[in-house]
Amino acid sequence: MRNRIFGVLAIAILAGGGLAYGTYNMMNNQPVKTVTTPTQPVVVAAADLSLGSELRKEDLTVVNFPAGQAPEGAFPRVTDVVGRGVISPLVKNEVVIPAKLASKEAGSGLPPVIPEGMRALSVRVNEVIGVAGYVLPGSRVDVLATANPTNQQTDITTKLILSNVQVVTAGTRIEQDQDKGKPMQVTVVTLLVYPDQAERLALASTEGKIQLALRNPLDQSAPETPGVKPAILLGAVKAPAQKSASTSRRAAAGPVTQSAPAAAPLPTVEIIRGDKRTAEVIR
Known part of the structure; x- marks a missing residue:
């Protein structure tokens, strides 16, 4: 009786192990599906940039944003912004947009600000x-x-x-x-x-x-x-x-x-000569 119980238990363990092994192999042999999301290149600051700075190639880097998710006006190429002045401070990894930059003709430093x-x-x-x-x-x-x-x-x-x-x-x-x-x-x-x-x-x-x-x-x-x-x-x-x-x-x-205060009126003296009257200002 005891041998029969051990036999059934051994068969159950072997059957379960075989089923698990087969399932594992089947899952591993299935082809992996990859989903690609369309992206777009966007220029961002590679370091903190102060007001009045002139953008150099090493100050910038390009990262990929999901297509259509980049801020409006974002630049796709570093060459589009090199040489332009910064009129609003930029922090590292911040997207470079036209509102943060002076025009190409304005240069850098204080004047564009x-x-x-x-x-x-x-x-x-x-x-x-x-x-x-x-x-x-x-x-x-x-x-x-x-x-x-x-x-x-x-x-x-x-x-x-x-x-x-x-x-x-x-x-x-x-x-x-x-x-x-x-x-x-x-x-x-x-x-x-x-x-x-x-x-x-x-x-x-x-x-x-x-x-x-x-x-x-x-x-x-x-x-x-x-x-x-x-x-x-x-x-x-x-x-x-x-x-x-x-x-x-x-x-x-x-x-x-601020407007200047109204000047106080100067003192005057009325002079009567016959039928003529004149007002003289005392200074």
Whole structure:
């Protein structure tokens, strides 16, 4: 009886092993089906590329994207973009698209970064004017000017002349350090302004003194101030009434020119000669 049980068990093991072996061979002998997905070549950055860089062959590489999945405008060949300037920073493996590059005729460096209709104007700064080195490329600043229009001590005026101005370079750098927010001592900063604002800034820096006020980049307001003179600063003269917050601040996406305060009317004396009346201005 015991021998019969062992015999049946042995037959079952042999049958199961044979079936498993046959199944394994059958699966291995089936042809492997390969599915190919159509692709397209796309140029990407081979390393981090900073603003103003000129693209070289070693800065770029080509990868395959699924057909139709590449960003619009992506370049298929490295030769299509070699020599063009970068106007927006690129990170490694980022797809190179036309919006990130200057035109072929524009070249590289700072000029292609300047938007149409604007100008880049450099001003000399020191540690105080440059807000202790925290005025970095990409920062937003207000420009204050101190000047004396009449050479009289009492007429010295400090006035906010430009608001929400972008800093495009600090020294020779057109990008912040990797450690963002780190102070950087420079002697020259370059501001992005409109032509009429460039005139005001040039006059202020040559005929008076300028000061940069660092501002929050999310703050788009443009405060209107009347300016301040020594007599107002020391309380000898009452300061002119400020406009309400709703009217003194307005949205400002770009640099804003601050209007000069209206000049106070000069005192006059009325002189009567017979039937004639004249008004003489006292200067």
